[in-house]
Amino acid sequence: MASWFKMMACFTVGVFLWHTFVIAGETTGKSPYRELRWEELVPASWHPEKIFDALKLDDLADDDPRALEALEAFAAEWKKAPANTELQGKRIKIPGYVAPLDWENVSELKEFLLVPYFGACIHVPPPPANQIIHISMDTPLKEIGSMAAVWVYGELLLEINDYGDMGASSYRMKPDKVEIYE
Numbered sequence: 156m157a158s159w160f161k162m163m164a165c166f167t168v169g170v171f172l173w174h175t176f177v178i179a180g181e182t183t184g185k186s187p188y189r190e191l192r193w194e195e196l197v198p199a200s201w202h203p204e205k206i207f208d209a210l211k212l213d214d215l216a217d218d219d220p221r222a223l224e225a226l227e228a229f230a231a232e233w234k235k236a237p238a239n240t241e242l243q244g245k246r247i248k249i250p251g252y253v254a255p256l257d258w259e260n261v262s263e264l265k266e267f268l269l270v271p272y273f274g275a276c277i278h279v280p281p282p283p284a285n286q287i288i289h290i291s292m293d294t295p296l297k298e299i300g301s302m303a304a305v306w307v308y309g310e311l312l313l314e315i316n317d318y319g320d321m322g323a324s325s326y327r328m329k330p331d332k333v334e335i336y337e
Contacts, residue, residue, distance in 0.1 A: 188248040188308050193271040196285050196326065198239045203232040203283070236283035238313045238325035248308045250336050251288070254321065255301050263295035268324060269307055277302070281322025289316050289324040296333055304336035 206229050215222040249269070254276040257266035268276055269288040275281060290307060299305065309330035317323040 186248075188246050191242070191245075191247040191249045191311075193249070193251075193286060196239055196242065196288075197283075198237055198285070201237055201285070203229060203236070206232060233283045234317070234323045235315070236285040236323075236325060238285055238315075240313065242311050242326075243313045245311050246309065247311050248306055249288070250304065250306050253299060253301060253303045253305055256289075256318065256321070263297055264299055265295040266291045268318065268321060269305070269328075273302055273304075276318075276321045281320075284315065284323040284325040287322050287324040288326040288328055289314070289318075290328050290330060290333070292330065292333070299333065299335070306332075306334050306336055308332040308334075 206225055210221060210225055212222070251269040251271055252273050252275065253264070254268040254270050255264055255266075256268060257264070267290050269290050270276055270282055271286050272282070276287070281287065288307070288311070307328060307330045309328045309332070312327045313325065314327040315323065315325055316327065
């Protein structure tokens with residue numbers, strides 16, 4: 156019985172300390188970066204699927220001009236997907252995958268698109284613009300390869316850029332830090 160009591164006392168103290176240092180981080184040196192989830196980059200008012208609402212897709216043949224027009228309109232909406240303006244200038248950290256744009260040489264990367272899932276912008280159609288962050292650095296990154304999982308820390312800015320087949324981005328960052336996601 157005494158060992159059970161000691162174990163519960165240790166557990167209670169441990170939970171209290173965890174709460175004090177992790178949950179109540181405001182008083183113990185909170186990080187200057189807010190961890191952002193990808194879905195937060197999408198404004199709540201953006202609904203590109205409404206393009207298809209007026210069509211009865213089940214009744215259309217693949218080569219129906221109305222279906223092709225709707226797909227083209229959807230692709231255009233995808234490419235100009237709006238940013239969440241509430242995030243302008245916020246200091247964030249966000250995980251994602253590296254889609255390289257500019258290699259200084261074989262082992263140094265200076266510019267890339269940060270994307271939410273593996274293979275985006277390279278082997279599949281790109282995500283919407285509000286799911287792509289353009290990353291550029293003054294000092295090239297070493298030993299970070301294509302599609303590496305990384306954390307990016309810095310100030311998030313609203314800026315639209317088009318990279319052709321690689322996609323368009325609604326955001327830009329000149330990061331304070333980029334590190335391998337572990």
